[in-house]
């Protein structure tokens with residue numbers, strides 16, 4: 060692997076790693092104490108959502124051509140009468156890793172699962188706040204059950220369960236609508252939001268390779284090329300919605316994040332080149348850059 064990774068496990072189960080291609084020092088302690096922004100206490104806004112009768116399958120179809128590099132549907136449009144509206148969660152969600160897609164989040168999930176003070180869902184990407192919202196908070200809580208402790212069983216295993224931090228990683232959360240983001244903050248006012256950034260070109264390349272491999276979107280080459288820098292794959296303008304500061308990530312020109320927009324045309328050229336290749340390659344040499 061071209062990316063050098065230095066990894067060590069420290070005594071208390073915290074994992075540190077430095078990834079040259081990612082812009083963050085991926086250190087659990089750092090993530091939970093420094094990179095996390097204290098969530099703002101947002102006013103409890105009434106949800107205004109459309110297509111209340113839309114099921115997941117239908118939604119998947121309608122967003123197919125606008126979610127270019129993702130394998131997953133965008134946030135579902137939820138009905139005004141949210142099942143969570145009057146729900147008081149009985150457990151505290153401590154951290155939420157909201158992306159970005161193809162930024163090493165699977166690797167982070169696997170590492171955090173090894174930490175005894177953390178409880179993550181067995182499977183990465185719960186997708187509660189977009190796909191499974193209608194299933195309710197009890198369903199969400201059940202995803203965090205591990206065999207050793209459960210938030211509902213705090214009295215049975217007081218020492219361990221009360222010291223657990225519950226969190227999950229769903230990269231698609233970065234594009235959640237503002238109303239859902241506000242609702243998350245209302246229900247979990249102490250929640251730490253974490254966004255993992257990666258070099259813009261590397262992320263785009265990785266997403267393109269995934270799409271070319273999976274072919275789940277059925278996009279034409281031109282559409283796919285556009286999707287690399289626009290729409291749902293363009294995570295840059297979505298980060299501020301979470302009140303996160305711009306990550307110290309360089310753009311293709313090395314200019315920083317350019318107010319959440321990268322106008323450089325190279326990603327489109329790159330993606331076109333990828334499409335024109337006769338066989339898939341994970342070679343990171345990118346013509347035209």
Ligand SMILES: Nc1ncnc2c1ncn2[C@@H]1O[C@H](COP(=O)(O)OS(=O)(=O)O)[C@@H](OP(=O)(O)O)[C@H]1O
Pocket residue numbers: 062064076078080081159160161162163164165166230261264265266268
């Ligand atoms: N430790 C570490 N450091 C840097 N990069 C890493 C690391 N672990 C995984 N990776 C690379 O991350 C890419 C996969 O990211 P995700 O797991 O977030 O993908 S996904 O959104 O869940 O599909 C994927 O990138 P590509 O290989 O370029 O596709 C992985 O190789």
